[in-house]
Amino acid sequence: MSADINITVIDREGQQHNLIAPTDMNMNLMEVCKSHELPVKGTCGGMAMCASCHCYIESAHVLKNPSEDEEDMLDQAFFVENKSRLGCQIFMSSDLEGLLVTLAPESD
Numbered sequence: 001m002s003a004d005i006n007i008t009v010i011d012r013e014g015q016q017h018n019l020i021a022p023t024d025m026n027m028n029l030m031e032v033c034k035s036h037e038l039p040v041k042g043t044c045g046g047m048a049m050c051a052s053c054h055c056y057i058e059s060a061h062v063l064k065n066p067s068e069d070e071e072d073m074l075d076q077a078f079f080v081e082n083k084s085r086l087g088c089q090i091f092m093s094s095d096l097e098g099l100l101v102t103l104a105p106e107s108d
Contacts, residue, residue: 005094010058010102011038021092029055029087029101040103046088051077053087054104061099063090078107 003024009017021032030053033040041052048069054077057063063085066074070089074080084104090096 005092005097005099007032007092007096007099007101009033009036009038009055010100012103012105021096023092023094023096025092027092029053029090029092029099031088032092033087033103038103040087042088044088048073048086048089051086051104052106054079055085055087055101056081056083056104057085057099058083058102059098059100061096077104079105 004020004022007019007021009019011017017038019032019036028046030040030042030046034042043052044050051073066085066089070086073086074084
């Protein structure tokens, strides 16, 4: 059984990136994006204290409900939609095989 999953990330220019993400390293989506050199800053280091890893969940995957800290940060973010999440709060697991996300636009 493989410890890797396939996810797709659409960057801010609309370019699609098919990524392989390990599920056995406790990595979150922000870290996976950074490891593939996608433009995700992760300014706070994954503590849900900024929105530089803000993304939109495009696939029908059911994710764990956002924490109160994540909801508070999204309340302060730009370009928030119903499908908005912080990438640092989405940890890679086998049930996320085929996940499709779009990086949210950066604020001006």
